[in-house]
Amino acid sequence: MTTQEGTTPFIVGHRTVTRIAGPLIVATGMDGVGYGELVEVDTGDGVVREGQVLELDESLAVVQVFGGTVGVGRRTTSVRTRGRAASTGVGKDYFGRVLDGMGRPRDHGPEPVPEDYRHVNGLPLNPIARAHPDQFLETGVSAIDGLLTLVRGQKLPIFTGAGLPANALAARIAAQTRAPDDATEVVVVFAAMGVTRREAAFFRTEFSADAASSSVLLLNLADDPTIERLLTPRVALTMAEYLAFELELHVLVVMTDMTAYCEALREISAAREEMPGRRGYPGYMYTDLASLYERAGRVRGGSGSLTQLMIVSMPDDDITHPIPDLTGYITEGQIVLSRDLDRTGVAPPIDVLPSLSRLMNAGIGAGKTRADHRGLADQLYSCYARGREVRRLMSIVGESGLPQEDQRYLAFASAFEATYLDQGDTRRTIAETLELGWRLLDPFPAPELTRLTADDLAEHHRAGPSA
Incomplete structure (x- = not known):
């Protein structure tokens, strides 16, 4: 058999x-x-x-x-x-193909020739065999590379709201992510669940031509069977595991939208007449999501890696909703998109203050990017948080009522959003991102930059006005 x-x-x-x-x-x-x-x-x-x-x-x-x-x-x-x-074919012949949620061709091309077949539920990695993720991945997005650094083997969600450009950000990251200290190309497995035909056409355009040789696109449309939605991420991760752990490639898996996946899980649970949990979602949703997210990682002795980036839509922009809440417990941080930044035209509208990458320190240590990266990131966070506080105060007392020191922070917050966060379609290297961060700190006198060492200030800081 x-x-x-x-x-x-x-x-x-x-x-x-x-x-x-x-x-x-x-x-x-x-x-x-x-x-x-x-x-x-x-x-x-x-x-x-x-x-x-x-x-x-x-x-x-x-x-x-x-x-x-x-x-x-x-x-x-x-x-x-x-x-x-339930199994799916795996191998390099799937590169450049558009598949449905079960791994069958959707692009009217011939059946791919698999190198092997794998069970879609995968095999759990022995925790002892896991290598700690500590290798930097350059996405080309300053807010992520500079302040929310992504590392190989990490699982990092993007929390978004209705109408925010999360899909465009995910497609952009997938197209331009590089491993700067490794000649091995980063390949992408992109799984879209419950998307409209317009969204599907957008993804097909984004992953055509240049990206075709190193990407696999799985599309589960909104009018496809609901049950197929539960298989889509499993098929994508099974393909990615073979590429990462057996072919030793760096694989980035992008899954959008996990909220559509969880809605399908709730629908099936209701049909089975199971006891509902929070807001009608099944009580085992945490375990089910963990069975997907925990398939990311690196294996000791291997050079490949499987990194996950998942889109999570927050109903009513509620970050305490069960789906983002449980996702936050399982994953290693979050990237939060801001509706206010999006209204002002900042692209991508990443709000760095509630965002976090718990593996950032491991990815930017000595010899990873630059030794001064951590201090610079902390100082940018501190100045931006202070600038946001001053902005709220200004709405009460007016800008003329602010002391000179607060006006510097107010100007920094505006410049930070206009230049560092808002980068349009430009791709920045990590060196360009760090240099831009230093230049934004130039207006501050050295005594105010308390998160930086004297050596960092001497090397990078151009003295601002006297305190």
Whole structure:
């Protein structure tokens, strides 16, 4: 018996469907069927749909039907088992291809030739075999490289709201991310879940031509079966794991939008009549998300890496919503997009104050970017936070009522947003980002720059006005 594409020695049919609920069917007499096994659902009218076993209780099985259950009758439907688990092909032949959420061609091209097949749920890494992520990835975006540094093997979400350009930022990062101290190219596996056709056309345009040789694009459209949405990130991560851990490549996996994924999870949970948790989401959503996010990392002795960047839409811009809340517990920081910055035309509108990269220190240590990176980042944070406070104070007392020191911080906050955060379509190297940060600090007298060492000031700071 084979667990991938190919012939199987037997097919077993079961005409024991007892219930149909949403995308689920319940069948009895399913002895010998395994959890996660793929099955075929024959509706009796010539239509055969694929499904997967979600739950087993002795001889009773709950099967999720990928094509939905519209038009499926209980008496005429049979479930055929083939004894194979959900798997996907992997290999370099998938580069440049546009696939659906289950890894099948969506670009009308020929079937890719896989180098192997892998189970979509992957195999968990032994924690002892994991290498600590500590290698810098250059995204070309100053707010990230300078203040929220991304490292290989990290999982870092982008928290966004409706209408904010999170997809454009994710596509931009995917197209221009580099490993500056490694000749190995960064390849991209991009998984879009529940997107509209307009968004799908945008992604196809972004990943055409130059990016085609080093990217795989999986598109699950909003009108595709809901159940397919649950498989999309798993198929993407399975492909990425093979490229990273067996072919020793640096792989960046971008998943958008995890909120659409969680909505599909809630829909399936409701169809299974499970006890709901917070806001109707299943109680196991934390575990389910962790099973995806924890597939990022590096392996000791290997040169490859799997880095995750996931988009999380916050309903009503609420960062305490269950989806961003649980994501924040699992991942190593967050990038938060600001609606106020977006209104003023800052692109990308990254609000660095509530944002964080918990692995930044590991990625910018001695010999990684520059030894003065940490102090510069802390000083930029401090000055920008003070400038934002002064801006709120100015709305009460007016700019003329501010002392000269506060006016410097107010001017810094405006300049920081206009030059450092707002970079349009320009890609900056880490050296350009750091130099821009130093020049923004020039108007301050040295005694006010308390986060910097005397050596850093002597090397980089151009003395500002006297205190």
